[in-house]
């Protein structure tokens with residue numbers, strides 16, 4: 001039977017990152033991926049080979065911000081494996097129904113000038129808002145880049161700038177209390193506190209709601225980071241699409257001797273005497289793991305589908321089943337091949353600068369609220385669709401044949417449609433006819449802003465929430481594996497008992513979006529999990545050495 005030091009279940013980008021660190025430390029690693037291609041929600045694929053050959057689509061993630069808050073790209077030297085990032089500047093365009101538009105550049109000053117055309121007060125407040133959130137990000141970034149229950153690991157990440165920002169955010173009683181209030185309030189409340197105009201509030205609410213909940217929901221203000229990060233460290237996309245990040249990781253993993261097997265659906269984790277010793281894949285083949293099995297899928301899928309019920313203590317199994325929240329909101333994904341880029345009537349200039357970054361269709365905070373709250377209740381918010389779209393080929397022409405373009409649309413929709421249980425794909429209510437009807441309404445709405453969209457359509461691919469869930473394997477198609485509310489973050493993700501990448505089953509580890517610091521393209525869960533795995537293999541003397549080095553760095557002696 002084949003045996004490896006570590007086996008990774010799933011070759012999403014976090015599984016690949018984790019594998020890369022283990023390989024760098026000299027371990028043998030096998031990754032088992034259920035799909036025919038690695039990458040999970042980080043792939044770029046020629047998904048319409050007959051109707052639109054040569055068009056490459058990002059079937060899930062496209063805009064990268066979080067990965068720049070950590071050291072993964074540099075530590076793994078991913079540029080050596082072909083990774084090249086293209087910066088999105090401007091990063092956000094939101095045309096308003098009254099003909100005006102919001103356009104944010106990476107430069108705060110340029111953005112202030114744009115907003116000042118409509119409101120001098122909001123322009124100044126925008127700068128204040130982004131500066132506060134940028135400091136907050138810098139103050140908490142060391143938390144993201146360390147296992148959440150490793151005090152030394154977190155402390156070791158604090159350097160001069162992060163420490164100064166901690167003081168700026170929480171360096172007095174009033175500041176600390178304001179910080180707490182900021183984190184537990186709702187994005188909508190905070191936006192109303194800062195701004196007057198819908199022109200500024202609506203796009204910010206739309207980006208905040210990317211965390212997967214309506215802007216009125218308390219405890220999800222962390223979503224507002226999405227905007228601040230677009231200014232600093234910035235938003236970018238790999239040349240060749242998000243799949244180019246996966247490809248760089250695949251090249252690195254295989255160059256270091258790692259093995260990736262695709263079309264290998266893991267069906268069972270073999271546990272003997274409360275210790276994970278191997279896995280069994282569809283078809284019955286078994287692989288042995290000498291030191292550990294790392295799950296790139298979340299703990300609900302792992303414990304409820306792959307681990308025998310008696311291998312997990314009943315109380316914990318019940319919490320995994322019933323306490324972890326996974327709301328009903330997911331994505332109906334539309335990818336289009338276009339003969340020309342969309343022409344937005346609100347943008348009167350000749351250049352295509354506004355198409356470089358994200359385009360948001362978000363007319364007001366109430367519009368965004370409907371888009372997200374209806375979805376969680378099982379209703380399809382397609383009467384007046386709000387959406388997030390990109391035209392990736394404007395920044396990166398390699399994604400489409402010369403002169404042609406790709407269009408990426410994310411429309412939030414329910415996984416389970418209310419009143420349709422038991423019908424459609426997996427009983428969700430979604431059928432081919434319904435997904436296409438919804439896509440038509442989304443395109444109709446887009447045509448109100450960019451009237452050439454329908455005539456420029458060469459072909460389109462529509463993926464319903466049920467199909468997306470099937471492709472990724474995630475519960476209810478959750479693109480972050482589990483909800484990202486404050487109650488499931490940091491040392492509470494996925495549950496307090498198992499928030500440090502380990503489980504009560506010896507040698508069974510967790511990584512991926514369902515672990516700290518959560519979903520999105522960051523690679524941080526993969527890197528943090530690798531640290532925990534490697535620490536467990538280290539002799540005591542090496543751990544003492546690393547503790548002493550952390551203290552030396554904190555005292556400025558290194």
Ligand SMILES: Cc1cc2nc3c(=O)[nH]c(=O)nc-3n(C[C@H](O)[C@H](O)[C@H](O)COP(=O)(O)OP(=O)(O)OC[C@H]3O[C@@H](n4cnc5c(N)ncnc54)[C@H](O)[C@@H]3O)c2cc1C
Pocket residue numbers: 009010011012013014015032033034035038039040041042059060061062063064065066264265266267296297331333410471472473479480481511512513514518519520521522
């Ligand atoms: C439509 C969409 C748009 C998004 N847009 C963005 C964006 O613009 N920016 C951003 O930062 N984030 C975005 N995200 C979120 C981001 O893509 C994910 O949070 C992230 O890619 C998760 O990575 P992961 O490695 O943790 O998990 P995954 O990518 O989910 O990887 C898990 C892997 O495990 C495999 N697998 C599952 N079950 C099994 C099994 N039993 N056996 C073997 N293999 C298995 C899966 O096929 C998959 O490859 C988006 C997500 C979606 C769905």
